[in-house]
Amino acid sequence: MSPRTLAAIEAAALPILAVAAALLAFGLFAAWGGYPPLEVWRLLFVGAFGDAFSWQNSLQRAAPLMLTALCVAIPAQAGLMVIGGEGALVVGALATAAMPYLLAVPAGIAGTGLLLVAAILGGAAFGALIGAMRQWRGVNETISGLLLAYLVINLFKHVVEGPMRDPASLNKPSTRPLEESLLIGTLPGMDVHWGLVWGVIACAAASLWLLLTTHGFATRVVGGNPRAAGLVGLPAHRLVITACALGGAAAGLAGGFEVAAVHTAANASVISGLGYAGILVSFVARHQPLAIIPVAIVLGGFGAAGSLLQRRLGMPDASVQVLLGFAFVLILAAEVGRGRLRWPGSRSRSAA
């Protein structure tokens, strides 16, 4: 086998092993709590992919994860660890809900498009800010992304509960619901909204961009070794900030869909940790945009199975969060094993 094939097998094997180990650990965890592990494992898969209904539920959850995962994966390709995707999503949601307050949005598909463009631009601005602070002022992007996310979440709450609050929303402060004609419907014959299609398109486009265009290649060079990029004169600042903006745009779009396709208005339900879940998806997919699609479906499926575990076994709905937590720890641990998997008959690399 060529070295490239071996590397590819290893790249795929490590995350799969990590998720398998997480399932094992989750089984032990369930057994410790007095639940039968075999039944837990079975229900996880039945709840995720057992029938058409659970498939739709899984895909519904996967759609925003694809977009928020891109907010981690694209900057990661440029060498940055941005975990503020939740912030970009919230900015996107707020931008979408705010548009009708700011201008007369035309009805129909043009208006919907306008809302989503606002979401994309809002998310992109958020991402670009993180990138710019890092490149020009040396601010660590991981910390600043997280803190900026808290900042915009609170800003979001303030605006939703204050200036933009719909007086009719009594128990749950919300903005005014979007007009019926602006809402995004479901895919034909399914209960899944159009965000899934856009998530897949975004992942595929990001993959094409990274692997097949000169701009994407230059971005990966900057991410792989900024010194080498400087040596060959690549404009590192511009490439990094662009990558952050693209990632932010994807998460912003996810926020747009949350408002225009799911909640019909901006309220606290938008802030449900989708941005943080995207971090796990991107890590399991090793920051490869194309791999994000299946990973988001699998992890979205596990999330969807939570309610089945609750109904059948009486496990708390949130217990799947434990599974996702195990998966995250183990995927980080698996990074250590990178390049160290031994294949039968392969030559040792430690020859002097």
Add this chain to the structure above:
Amino acid sequence: MDPRVNAMRLETVGLTKRFGDFVALDQVSITVQPGTVHALLGENGAGKSTLVKCLSGYHSADGGSMILDQREQVLASPTDARRLSIGMVYQHFTVVPGMTVAENLLLATGDITSIVRWSKVRAELTEFMASTPFQLDLDARPADLSAGQKQKLEILKQMRLRPRLLILDEPTSVLTPQEADEVLGALRQRAHAGECSIILITHKFREVMAYADEVSVLRRGRHIASASVAVVTQPMLAQQMVGESETAALPIARGVTSATTPRLAITDLHAQGDRGTPALQGLTLEVCAGEIVGVAGVSGNGQRELMQALTGQRRVLAGRIEVSGAPFSASREENRRLGVRSLPEEPLLNACVPDMTVAENLSLRTFDQAPSSQRGWLRAGAVRALAGDAIAAFGIRTRGPEEAIRQLSGGNIQRVVLARELSGTAQLLLVSNPTFGLDFSATRDIHRRLLEARNGGCAVLLISEDLDELMLLADRIAVISAGRIVLDCPAAQADRQALGAAMGGSTPEPQPAPARPGVTGCADNEALA
């Protein structure tokens, strides 16, 4: 009384070590006489490191035996080696950066009491240091020490254990010639006094000839020859190392060039080091087309920052960099238009993307141009084809263009960078320690390429800590000290002593051909070869 009471006699008999189906050591039998300095010569991958790792217990041999003082011993771990008083000094520093010299020395002994009585320890250490040829400030931290002093600290750490056999793996690779002379001279003295035997791994013939008593040559895991240094010559050793009849002379003739057009002009350059301290302080230097200007200096006097400033990896605070008369800021467009290429030191760290393939790394200069791309889309086939050509033309040993570059050996990584940077027409080549840690044939290959570029009219700025390399290749030598050029003279008139003095920071004597800032010595270079 036998003066050689402490030094060890070592003999290996048919020592063999395999890694998978690769034979790293093949039936190696050498003898180190007590109280001598025994040099191990060989190219990268010749098996030197594997041999000494077997001797120091890091590898266990697959065959053969080791006889220490007439008794066969099996070393299963480094602890065994330590028990038998075998000490090892590594090529890379292993001092603890945040700890003082005293703390580092105490740590090295391994048996530390729960409560350290510093007054007693310091008295012991002072006494110990007085008994050695090396004197260091006990309170200094490694950050305050020069490379030479750090190497002395490494050796002191081992001496404290009173080794009977001391193994040094390229101990001088980061030292100035003066420091190397001092360290090796002192070690030889101790060996001859019978305190220990020494195995010295090195790439440098000069050190073998000057400081070793005997020399063994390894090639591809095999023991080629052992001889007393008194009866060998450099060409003999070189031939044994590479198995060809090549010598350490210029690889190709130095052609006649007319070095009168300034290609690179650096005026009053200022830049900061990593920790915000001034690293370049008014550096002025000129390089003409068709000449190699060598920059000599002790490591840490601004060489790294100069290279980074010239290649766009470090911000310039003040001063001008001009290439062919135009201001130069190392942008991609300028690099391309003015033909500026560079070979930085540690190519994997500074010039390659380790996780990318050989083909991708070869394309870093040209991926956004035809034929490698078209309207912003990469053409993988063209990139691979160009890579195939480069691999063939530069003799890069790889399993194919799709292999990740970090899998390659140091010499082959340097060849990849050479192939990339010398493709097309380079007008100005910025080079830094191009042969650091490379074996003989890779070094020769790189020297030849640099001379070819120079003969072809390229201006070459060669920053190197290897004075021999500069004396061999350069047309002019400039000495950098504390971020400025303090001496600039034609290489033919360069005198090792004067250069050394200038490198050490002392005021240089007035030179026969002085070079004031801005009036550097661009002149017709004679054919020397």
